Structures are given as structure tokens and as C-alpha cells.
Amino acid sequence: MNDHQKHVLVAEDDAFLLEMIRKVLSKHGVRVSTAINGQEAIDVIDNDPPDLLLLDLIMPNVDGFAVLQYRKNKNMKFPVFVCTNLSDKKTIIRCEEFDVAEYLIKSDMDDDQIWTSVGKYLR
Amino acid sequence: MGKKPPLSGSHATTLALKKLATEKExxxxxxxxxxxxxxxxxxxxxxxxxxxxxxxxxxxxxxxxxxxxxxxxxxxxxxxxxxxxxxxxxxxxxxxxIGDGLVATDKDGRILMTNKAFERLLGWKESEVRGKFLSGVIPMVDSDGKIILQPRHSLKDISATVNGASGSTLFYKKKDETSFPVAMTVAPIFIGKELMGAVNVFRDITKEKEIDKARSEFMAIASHQLRTPLTAIRWALSSLKRENLPDNLKKLVHTAHETSTQMAVTIRRMLMISYLEESATEPEMVEMNLKAVLEKVVRLHDAHRLRNGLEIEVRCPQDLVAETDEQLLIEILDNLLSNAYKYTPKGGKVKLTAALQGMMIRIDVADTGYGIPKEEQRKIPKKFFRASNIASPAASGTGIGLYMVYNIVRLIGGTISFVSQENKGTTFTLLFPS
Missing domain, CATH: 1.20.5 (Single alpha-helices involved in coiled-coils or other helix-helix interfaces)
Known part of the structure; x- marks a missing residue:
């Protein structure tokens, strides 16, 4: 494994989308960890901090905001790309307060465009 | 010496009588x-x-x-x-x-009179507030409870605040320190040409705000619920497009992918209209290089342009700087350019020209397309308007784009107009403060 291989954590409760994102990132040589809810994401963050987190907001039990709060409390600096289908002002402002690097609307992008956004940050 | 001889008695009497007669006379x-x-x-x-x-x-x-x-x-x-x-x-x-609260003040902002609704809405009796400064008694606050106007401000200042606060909600603080959202009208009172004071009519818009909130929440949830399955469809089709499929299937997948993309754009635009209509969107002014913004928008539609066999020309001074909301400007240009490509037949040309015009930036988006029939031009910017001469099946559209453009242009303090001639083309001219 490449020493400089970037590590991206993808937190997404839709198995199909999660797999699509995993595939496209892996194809470009990224090491991908996956989580299907906020708690799983927090576990990965604790054990194997990522270089970037791709985060869905609405997830069962522990949601994306709880993950953002956890990152803030721990004063962690890895960039977060929120990847959601919510686009109301309240949600966007809340994300800005958590210092989110990018706010992506899932339905406005393809898996390839996800890589275009993430790749720019990792390079 | 000789002596007078003495008178005789009768003579003397006669004389006396004569004298008497004379005196009598x-x-x-x-x-x-x-x-x-x-x-x-x-x-x-x-x-x-x-x-x-x-x-x-x-x-x-x-x-x-x-x-x-x-x-x-x-x-x-x-x-x-x-x-x-x-x-x-x-x-x-x-x-x-009157169900609305009413307060009249003198020209310095001291309360002259109030009505019953004022007392009911704010908890203050007229006798308690008469002669006091309105803004001192009833502070105007924002949604965080921060005082917008300090005490001793005249109604003229309040009027300026009210008129300047387009979009954001103003709150009045009651006697018991709680607050409620208000909609108000402030009008000056003139006697002859002299400003005597002002009258302020306000009403509690808590209910309207609740309805707005419920509407926003509904829109947020509805759009999320629409977008979630759409994302899966789009991504699956995008994945299929990369597969080595037979030509007939490839065409089908391509069309389905395009349509799903269009649906995503429609949802985005409908949401934006909803936000604009409830004034939840306020422009974020930033300085930007206009040429870079134009080129970005052109790049976004390059695939569309090449597919339709169109030519694009961008004319903009290298160092032209604009201070406006970049996202809103992109949304405007994105719509105008997308329309120009959509409604211009193969081999046509689209020209994007930007220049400084006084204190304003002028951007023209000109195409050599179908144009808008004269009798239909007055319908712009009606929601869901589509010109009747658009026969091309490729030029599918919902007709909400232009409606949204006109709304966004207002938001950035600009104006938009167009000239169009059927089968010659259309030019949209956008003017906004630089």
C-alpha cells in the first residue's frame, strides 16, 4: 500500500450510493472507510482518523450533525464535505458554523463529480 | 350859588314814571x-x-x-x-x-396617542407611554433579541429601518419583555409642508411566520424526499453510461440520464423560487473577477453547446471587477445561457458581452435563435411561460427559469430587459450595481 495513500471516510446510510462513492474513490487510489450511520463514523474517526470526511446529514440514530459536533468538540481539523439532499438555508448555515469545507447536493452531481470535488482537495 | 328850584310834585312823579317806563322797556x-x-x-x-x-x-x-x-x-x-x-x-x-396596533408620534418620536390594539399587543397603557420616546418604550429587536434602534430615535429613523429591512423580520418587545414579529407601515404626518410627526401601524405576524416556517420545512422535506430516489436513478444511469452497451440501449440510457439531470435542475430551481418568494435568501456581496465568472458559466454548459453545434463568444475586459452575490449572478447567467443554447438552432451563435456602464455592470446575452413572438413578449416573466414557437423537442423546458431570473435580478438590485425578433434572436440585458 502506498505510504501517501489518502484516507477518506464516507458516512452514508444509502447502501447503493455508499457503494458508488466507494467505487469511484477506490478507482482513483483512495483508501476508503465506510459508515452507515453517525456512530460508525465516530468509531472510524477515533481509530483511524481520515484525511477527509464525506458526510451525509440524515442518517439513522446518530446523524451527520452529531458527527460534526464530535469533530468540533475534539478540535479535529480534517476537512468535511457534506453530501446531502437538503438545501434549506437553516441547514446550510448550521453546516457553515461547523466549518464545513464543501456542501454538495447529491442529486445535482454524479459519482464522477464527487471525485472531481474530493480529488481537488486531496491532491 | 344859585339853587335849583324845587320841582313840583307832579313833575317829579312824571319824571320818575318816565324813568321807570324806560327801565321797564x-x-x-x-x-x-x-x-x-x-x-x-x-x-x-x-x-x-x-x-x-x-x-x-x-x-x-x-x-x-x-x-x-x-x-x-x-x-x-x-x-x-x-x-x-x-x-x-x-x-x-x-x-x-382596528385590529392593528397604531401609534402616532411627534416629529421627535414622542408618543402622542395610541389605540386599544397597541395596548393589547404591547401591554402598555396609553397613559403610561404618552410623551415618551416610542423606541425607548418599545424597542425594535431582531430575531436574536438584539436592539436594532436605540432609544430616542424618531419615527423617521424607524421608517428608514423598516424600509431598509427588506427580507429580515423585525420584532417588537412587549412590556413583559417577550417579543413578537411585526409587519409595519410608517407614514409621515404633514400639515402644509411641515413635518408634524408620524403614524405607525403594526400587526403581529406570528401566525404568518409559523405558516412560512411550516412551508419552508415542507419544502425542505419534500425536496429531500424527491431528491433521494432521483440521486439513485441519476447515479445508476451515470454508471450505466460508462458500460459498453449496444447503441440502442446507450441512447436510451443517455436520454434517461439527461432527463433525470433536468429533473434535478428543476427541483433546485423550484426550491430557489420558494426561498426567493419567502425572502429567505439575502445576497452575500463579494468582489469577483467578472471574466472568470462568465467563463465558469460557459464551461458549465459547454457539453450542451457542443451537442447543439453552437458557437460562443465571450467579451469582457480582463480586469472587470463586480461586487455582487456570486451564486445568484451565476444562477442568472446559467439560466440565460442555458435558454440561449436551448432556443438557438444548430449552427447559431451566442454572444456574452460584459462591460462597465457608469456605476453599473452591463451583461448582454445575445443569441441568433427562434426569438419570442411579439404578442407573447409581455408574458415574460410569468411563471411557467414558454413561447409557442418552440417546436424543437430537444428544447424541453419548464418555463420557471426566466421567472426565477427576474426575481433574482431584483434581489441583487439590478434590472433586466430584452429585445427579441422572431427567427432573428433574443438579447437579454442585465444591469446591476458594480
């Missing part, structure tokens, strides 16, 4: 003169008495007239006072019946 004449004088005087006195009597009679008549006038006047004053009292009672009843 003198006295008689004097009496005649006096009598004449007295007669003259009496005549004069009689004339004066007559004149006095005439004057007295006149005075009596005048006094009578005055008495009548006084009585009439008193009656009129009484009636007028009664009318005024009735009018005042009517005005007070009207003011009291």
Missing part, C-alpha cells in the same frame, strides 16, 4: 331776547331729544338683533360641538376597533 327787551334764546334752546333740546330717541330705538333694534344672533350662535356652537363629539367618538371607535 329795557327789561322787557331783555326779556324778549332771553325768551328768544330760550325758545332757540328749547328747539335745540327738542332736536337732541329726538336724535337720542332715534339712537335709542336703533340700539334697541341692534340689541334685539344681537340677542338673536347670540342665541343662533350658541345653538350653532352647541350643534357643532355635538357633531364634533360624535365624530371624535366615531374616530375613537374606529381606532379602537
Amino acid at each position: 329795557v327789561v322787557r327787551r331783555k326779556l324778549v331776547v332771553t325768551a328768544k334764546k330760550l325758545r332757540r334752546k328749547a328747539t335745540q333740546l327738542a332736536a337732541t331729544a329726538r336724535e337720542k330717541e332715534r339712537v335709542r330705538r336703533k340700539l334697541v333694534v341692534t340689541a334685539k338683533k344681537l340677542k338673536i344672533s347670540h342665541e343662533t350662535l350658541e345653538k350653532k356652537v352647541f350643534e357643532r360641538t355635538k357633531d364634533l363629539e360624535q365624530m371624535k367618538a366615531k374616530d375613537e371607535a374606529i381606532l379602537a376597533s
Whole structure:
């Protein structure tokens, strides 16, 4: 494994989308960890901090905001790309307060465009 | 010496009588003169008495007239006072019946009068606030409770604040320190040309805000629920597009992918219209290089342009800087360019020109397309308008783009106009503060 291989954590409760994102990132040589809810994401963050987190907001039990709060409390600096289908002002402002690097609307992008956004940050 | 001879007695008497007669005559004449004088005087006195009597009679008549006038006047004053009292009672009843709060102030902002709704909405009695500064008694606050106007501000300042606060909600703080959202109108009171004060009519819009909130939440949830399955469809089709499929299937997948992309754009635009209509979107002004923004928008639609076989020309000074909301400007240009590509037949040309015009930036988006029929031009920017001469099946559209563009242009303080000639083309001109 490449020493400089970037590590991206993808937190997404839709198995199909999660797999699509995993595939496209892996194809470009990224090491991908996956989580299907906020708690799983927090576990990965604790054990194997990522270089970037791709985060869905609405997830069962522990949601994306709880993950953002956890990152803030721990004063962690890895960039977060929120990847959601919510686009109301309240949600966007809340994300800005958590210092989110990018706010992506899932339905406005393809898996390839996800890589275009993430790749720019990792390079 | 000779002595006078003594008179005889009768002679002396005769002389004495003569002298007496003379004296009598003198006295008689004097009496005649006096009598004449007295007669003259009496005549004069009689004339004066007559004149006095005439004057007295006149005075009596005048006094009578005055008495009548006084009585009439008193009656009129009484009636007028009664009318005024009735009018005042009517005005007070009207003011009291208004559901909206009302407060009138002098030109310095001191409270002159209030109505019942004012007391009901704010918890202050008129007697407690009369003569005090309105903004001191009832602070105007924002949604975080931060005071917008300090005390001792006149209604003119309040008016400026109210008029300048497009979009954001103002709150009034009640006597019990709680607050509620208000919609208000402030109007100056002029007597002649002199500003005497102002009248402020306000109402509690808590209910409207609740409805707005429910609407926003519904839109947020509905759009999320629409977008979630759409994302899966789009991504699956995008994945399929990369597979080595037979040509007929490839075409089907391509069309399905394009359509799903269009649906995503439609949802995004409908959401934006919803935000614009409830004034939840406020521009974020930043400085930007305009040429870079134009090129970015052009790049976004390059695939569309090449597919339709169109030519694009961008003309913009290298160093032209604009200060506006970048996202909103992109949304405007994105729509205009997308329309230009959509409604221009193969081989056509689209020209994007930007320049400084006084204090404004002018951007023209000109195409050589189908144009908009003259009789339909007045329908722009109606929601869901589509020109009847658009026969091309490739040019699918919902007709909400232009409606949204016109709304966004207003938001960035700009104007938009167009000239169009059927089968010659359309030019949209956007002007906004630089």
C-alpha cells in the first residue's frame, strides 16, 4: 500500500450510493472507510482518523450533525464535505458554523463529480 | 350859588314814571331776547331729544338683533360641538376597533396617542407611554433579541429601518419583555409642508411566520424526499453510461440520464423560487473577477453547446471587477445561457458581452435563435411561460427559469430587459450595481 495513500471516510446510510462513492474513490487510489450511520463514523474517526470526511446529514440514530459536533468538540481539523439532499438555508448555515469545507447536493452531481470535488482537495 | 328850584310834585312823579317806563322797556327787551334764546334752546333740546330717541330705538333694534344672533350662535356652537363629539367618538371607535396596533408620534418620536390594539399587543397603557420616546418604550429587536434602534430615535429613523429591512423580520418587545414579529407601515404626518410627526401601524405576524416556517420545512422535506430516489436513478444511469452497451440501449440510457439531470435542475430551481418568494435568501456581496465568472458559466454548459453545434463568444475586459452575490449572478447567467443554447438552432451563435456602464455592470446575452413572438413578449416573466414557437423537442423546458431570473435580478438590485425578433434572436440585458 502506498505510504501517501489518502484516507477518506464516507458516512452514508444509502447502501447503493455508499457503494458508488466507494467505487469511484477506490478507482482513483483512495483508501476508503465506510459508515452507515453517525456512530460508525465516530468509531472510524477515533481509530483511524481520515484525511477527509464525506458526510451525509440524515442518517439513522446518530446523524451527520452529531458527527460534526464530535469533530468540533475534539478540535479535529480534517476537512468535511457534506453530501446531502437538503438545501434549506437553516441547514446550510448550521453546516457553515461547523466549518464545513464543501456542501454538495447529491442529486445535482454524479459519482464522477464527487471525485472531481474530493480529488481537488486531496491532491 | 344859585339853587335849583324845587320841582313840583307832579313833575317829579312824571319824571320818575318816565324813568321807570324806560327801565321797564329795557327789561322787557331783555326779556324778549332771553325768551328768544330760550325758545332757540328749547328747539335745540327738542332736536337732541329726538336724535337720542332715534339712537335709542336703533340700539334697541341692534340689541334685539344681537340677542338673536347670540342665541343662533350658541345653538350653532352647541350643534357643532355635538357633531364634533360624535365624530371624535366615531374616530375613537374606529381606532379602537382596528385590529392593528397604531401609534402616532411627534416629529421627535414622542408618543402622542395610541389605540386599544397597541395596548393589547404591547401591554402598555396609553397613559403610561404618552410623551415618551416610542423606541425607548418599545424597542425594535431582531430575531436574536438584539436592539436594532436605540432609544430616542424618531419615527423617521424607524421608517428608514423598516424600509431598509427588506427580507429580515423585525420584532417588537412587549412590556413583559417577550417579543413578537411585526409587519409595519410608517407614514409621515404633514400639515402644509411641515413635518408634524408620524403614524405607525403594526400587526403581529406570528401566525404568518409559523405558516412560512411550516412551508419552508415542507419544502425542505419534500425536496429531500424527491431528491433521494432521483440521486439513485441519476447515479445508476451515470454508471450505466460508462458500460459498453449496444447503441440502442446507450441512447436510451443517455436520454434517461439527461432527463433525470433536468429533473434535478428543476427541483433546485423550484426550491430557489420558494426561498426567493419567502425572502429567505439575502445576497452575500463579494468582489469577483467578472471574466472568470462568465467563463465558469460557459464551461458549465459547454457539453450542451457542443451537442447543439453552437458557437460562443465571450467579451469582457480582463480586469472587470463586480461586487455582487456570486451564486445568484451565476444562477442568472446559467439560466440565460442555458435558454440561449436551448432556443438557438444548430449552427447559431451566442454572444456574452460584459462591460462597465457608469456605476453599473452591463451583461448582454445575445443569441441568433427562434426569438419570442411579439404578442407573447409581455408574458415574460410569468411563471411557467414558454413561447409557442418552440417546436424543437430537444428544447424541453419548464418555463420557471426566466421567472426565477427576474426575481433574482431584483434581489441583487439590478434590472433586466430584452429585445427579441422572431427567427432573428433574443438579447437579454442585465444591469446591476458594480
